[in-house]
Amino acid sequence: MNIDYSPEELAFRREVRDFLQAKLPPGTRRKVLDGLPLIKSDHVNWQKILYEQGWAAVNWPVEYGGTGWTPTQKYIWANECAMAGAPEVVPFGMKMVAPVIYTYGNQEQKHRFLPGILSSDHWWCQGYSEPNAGSDLASLTTSAVRDGDSYVVNGTKTWTTLGHYADWIFCLVRTGGPGVKNQEAISFLLIDMETPGITVSPIITLDGLHEVNEVHFDNVRVPLENRIGEEGRGWTYAKMLLTHERTGIARVAQSKKRLQTARELASNTSHGDGIEDDESLMRVPSFAQKVAAIEIELLALEFTELRTLSAVSTGQAPGPESSILKIKGTEVAQAIDELYVEIAGYYGLPFVKAQFGGEYEGPWVGPGAAANSAPRYFNNRKTSIYGGSNEIQKNIICKAVLGL
Amino acid sequence: MDFSVSEEQRMLRDSIAKFIQQNYDFHSRCELVGSETGFSAAHWQLFAELGWLSVPFREEDGGFGGSAVDLMLMMEAFGQGMVVEPILPSVVLSGGLIAAAGSEVQKRDMLGALMAGRLQLAFAFSEPQSRYNLANIKTRAELQGDSYVLSGQKSVVLNGGAADVLIVAARTSGGQLDDNGVSLLLVNADTDGLVRQDYATVDGHRASEITFDKVRLPATDLLGEAGGALPVIERTVDRVSLALCAEAVGAMEVAYRKTVEYTRTRKQFGVAIASFQALQHRMADMFIECEMARSIVIMAALQLDAHNGIAPRAVSAAKSRVGRAARLIGQEAVQLHGGIGVTEELDIGHIFKRLTTVQYMFGSTDHHTRRFASL
Numbered sequence: 129m130n131i132d133y134s135p136e137e138l139a140f141r142r143e144v145r146d147f148l149q150a151k152l153p154p155g156t157r158r159k160v161l162d163g164l165p166l167i168k169s170d171h172v173n174w175q176k177i178l179y180e181q182g183w184a185a186v187n188w189p190v191e192y193g194g195t196g197w198t199p200t201q202k203y204i205w206a207n208e209c210a211m212a213g214a215p216e217v218v219p220f221g222m223k224m225v226a227p228v229i230y231t232y233g234n235q236e237q238k239h240r241f242l243p244g245i246l247s248s249d250h251w252w253c254q255g256y257s258e259p260n261a262g263s264d265l266a267s268l269t270t271s272a273v274r275d276g277d278s279y280v281v282n283g284t285k286t287w288t289t290l291g292h293y294a295d296w297i298f299c300l301v302r303t304g305g306p307g308v309k310n311q312e313a314i315s316f317l318l319i320d321m322e323t324p325g326i327t328v329s330p331i332i333t334l335d336g337l338h339e340v341n342e343v344h345f346d347n348v349r350v351p352l353e354n355r356i357g358e359e360g361r362g363w364t365y366a367k368m369l370l371t372h373e374r375t376g377i378a379r380v381a382q383s384k385k386r387l388q389t390a391r392e393l394a395s396n397t398s399h400g401d402g403i404e405d406d407e408s409l410m411r412v413p414s415f416a417q418k419v420a421a422i423e424i425e426l427l428a429l430e431f432t433e434l435r436t437l438s439a440v441s442t443g444q445a446p447g448p449e450s451s452i453l454k455i456k457g458t459e460v461a462q463a464i465d466e467l468y469v470e471i472a473g474y475y476g477l478p479f480v481k482a483q484f485g486g487e488y489e490g491p492w493v494g495p496g497a498a499a500n501s502a503p504r505y506f507n508n509r510k511t512s513i514y515g516g517s518n519e520i521q522k523n524i525i526c527k528a529v530l531g532l
Numbered sequence: 533m534d535f536s537v538s539e540e541q542r543m544l545r546d547s548i549a550k551f552i553q554q555n556y557d558f559h560s561r562c563e564l565v566g567s568e569t570g571f572s573a574a575h576w577q578l579f580a581e582l583g584w585l586s587v588p589f590r591e592e593d594g595g596f597g598g599s600a601v602d603l604m605l606m607m608e609a610f611g612q613g614m615v616v617e618p619i620l621p622s623v624v625l626s627g628g629l630i631a632a633a634g635s636e637v638q639k640r641d642m643l644g645a646l647m648a649g650r651l652q653l654a655f656a657f658s659e660p661q662s663r664y665n666l667a668n669i670k671t672r673a674e675l676q677g678d679s680y681v682l683s684g685q686k687s688v689v690l691n692g693g694a695a696d697v698l699i700v701a702a703r704t705s706g707g708q709l710d711d712n713g714v715s716l717l718l719v720n721a722d723t724d725g726l727v728r729q730d731y732a733t734v735d736g737h738r739a740s741e742i743t744f745d746k747v748r749l750p751a752t753d754l755l756g757e758a759g760g761a762l763p764v765i766e767r768t769v770d771r772v773s774l775a776l777c778a779e780a781v782g783a784m785e786v787a788y789r790k791t792v793e794y795t796r797t798r799k800q801f802g803v804a805i806a807s808f809q810a811l812q813h814r815m816a817d818m819f820i821e822c823e824m825a826r827s828i829v830i831m832a833a834l835q836l837d838a839h840n841g842i843a844p845r846a847v848s849a850a851k852s853r854v855g856r857a858a859r860l861i862g863q864e865a866v867q868l869h870g871g872i873g874v875t876e877e878l879d880i881g882h883i884f885k886r887l888t889t890v891q892y893m894f895g896s897t898d899h900h901t902r903r904f905a906s907l
């Protein structure tokens with residue numbers, strides 16, 4: 129066992145650092161480090177810079193434009209991006225639908241869809257959940273009925289993250305009739321958001337922002353050629369990907385950076401019982417212990433992730449261990465979010481939404497990182513709910529690992 | 533020993549519950565929160581008519597009695613409705629300061645108008661560096677002839693935007709952290725040299741940043757003794773902390789009840805999600821936390837009414853314990869609701885937000901745990 133980097137890996141890290149230093153737009157970087165909401169152009173501009181560098185699709189096979197990096201290089205990349213304050217990749221195109229397309233799609237589909245994802249010319253969103261199919265996703269009812277050379281899709285998808293930005297949506301739909309077993313009745317469709325019959329309506333989250341949507345399908349005609357793989361196999365495709373596409377799910381690098389920033393912030397925050405700057409919150413033992421406890425948890429999580437990555441690199445498929453990464457990754461990140469609220473003190477209260485936009489010219493209320501601390505904490509409660517809730521992850525562990 | 537409520541207390545509680553039922557459904561609350569002033573002047577007038585604004589004050593000051601137990605019962609009832617009218621900052625906090633420190637004339641003039649619903653107040657105490665230390669004050673008021681000249685910055689002044697008069701904690705002597713030298717000044721909101729930036733808070737209330745640049749005030753606008761305000765502030769903030777804790781208990785009760793109700797109706801995997809024992813135990817924990825919080829708030833209210841000197845310790849115990857309960861119940865309520873819990877569309881998320889801010893106002897959970905240990 130060892131965790132040392134080779135000279136090549138160190139050189140790679142240097143290259144990555146130089147690149148981030150030179151290319152990451154300062155405005156976007158500032159927002160990421162202060163925990164402020166990003167807008168579409170922040171994401172797209174950055175992705176395009178990565179595309180030009182050939183680093184947009186970290187995990188894709190080289191033949192489709194991937195980097196061909198080793199797991200260690202990917203790990204270095206994730207860490208350096210987080211430390212530099214680079215935006216996280218919006219996963220729907222790059223990490224979710226692309227692997228389905230290059231694994232199960234036909235040649236035509238690969239040619240048609242992968243380049244637009246790689247270059248970030250097409251924004252994708254994920255249409256899985258429905259109002260009555262959340263944790264029990266397989267009970268989804270959005271239907272796709274064959275009519276000539278197309279499907280006619282009817283139903284409602286919900287919680288569609290950034291669907292209002294999207295050019296395309298990938299959906300799980302029901303193609304089988306009532307008699308067919310759930311797992312054989314679901315198909316995987318790619319749908320152009322411009323198709324007549326689609327309406328997108330906003331859902332406002334607890335941070336007051338428009339991030340998620342309901343997407344309604346009213347007799348939407350989707351060409352048969354937009355179906356991935358076989359009819360009735362969509363569930364299998366979606367599931368296979370769930371267990372394979374788990375890199376970065378623990379978000380260790382982001383949490384490390386966020387914790388480091390929180391510590392800096394606390395060091396510059398008066399604990400109130402001393403004369404200003406020389407008596408910081410970090411000097412309060414109960415607070416310092418809280419920070420230490422989170423850091424310790426994060427270390428255990430990091431090494432759990434490294435063990436998983438290393439198992440994958442030796443050819444083993446990540447199993448239900450990825451549930452540990454999901455549960456602990458979100459718990460640690462949420463604890464850090466809470467730390468920011470605590471550091472902000474009274475300045476966690478003001479909700480000056482206009483400050484988050486680029487054009488705000490009024491006086492800034494409170495220190496920069498305090499402004500979005502509470503809204504971000506509220507919003508990030510989602511992370512233990514989505515992507516298979518933490519309760520569902522524990523059910524998976526009970527069943528698949530403990531044999532219960 | 534007797535934990536029963538009196539007939540009068542029961543009527544107070546019931547009348548607030550009835551008001552909430554008739555006027556304060558989720559939709560109406562959202563409209564108030566989004567309105568220009570952030571609360572309803574008509575509701576405020578009604579509160580005055582029904583005597584609710586008089587509850588925290590002694591009979592000799594024209595009030596309803598002023599016991600901490602009454603205050604607790606009232607605030608718990610308001611908490612159940614997530615009421616946004618500024619009872620806490622205007623009446624309990626600022627009114628409390630006037631009742632505790634005001635001259636007979638000040639009390640007669642201001643408390644009368646406050647209880648009649650004609651006056652809005654705010655207490656400007658916290659500063660960017662002060663965190664939860666009430667003595668940490670840089671704002672200064674210099675006596676020049678028969679005026680005070682006030683300069684400094686106050687942060688997150690609750691109800692600052694609606695207040696007709698601000699009570700400002702300022703140093704008339706001493707260093708930034710000294711116990712002595714803190715004075716309270718009454719400042720009209722429209723005085724020259726006062727600049728306010730009003731905003732909404734994350735929990736649907738309102739607050740302001742306020743700066744004072746050489747604001748000139750008659751020396752008679754002092755509330756209480758020059759330099760001796762800190763003990764009054766501490767006592768009053770203790771009462772406010774208790775009131776806030778009681779409000780939180782009301783909100784926690786609603787949060788766990790609504791969660792139970794929701795999980796009984798929400799179906800996944802062909803059954804109500806309430807049928808999963810993993811979730812049942814979590815709701816049992818929410819209930820337990822709520823009852824523990826309720827108990828410690830009653831304890832603190834009784835100690836405040838006993839005037840026996842251990843009230844500060846009791847209040848810190850309550851604030852610390854309620855903070856823990858509010859955290860768990862708020863987070864779990866959202867988690868058990870699933871996605872709908874993190875949206876503005878359902879009341880549960882709004883309750884979660886308030887159950888978050890109560891943990892950090894007037895001393896965080898951590899602050900009060902340390903204060904408890906030190907007293």
Ligand SMILES: Cc1cc2nc3c(=O)[nH]c(=O)nc-3n(C[C@H](O)[C@H](O)[C@H](O)COP(=O)(O)OP(=O)(O)OC[C@H]3O[C@@H](n4cnc5c(N)ncnc54)[C@H](O)[C@@H]3O)c2cc1C
Nearest residue numbers: 254256257262263287289510514515517519867868870871
């Ligand atoms: C902000 C946000 C963004 C999202 N983005 C997307 C997106 O882009 N695309 C998309 O398709 N979906 C998205 N989702 C949907 C997300 O995947 C679902 O919210 C999630 O699957 C949970 O479903 P639900 O909200 O219906 O909760 P429910 O399934 O109703 O669950 C409610 C509670 O019951 C618990 N529970 C359910 N079943 C069990 C069980 N068997 N045992 C124990 N506990 C159980 C859950 O853990 C949860 O605590 C998003 C959600 C949110 C909140």
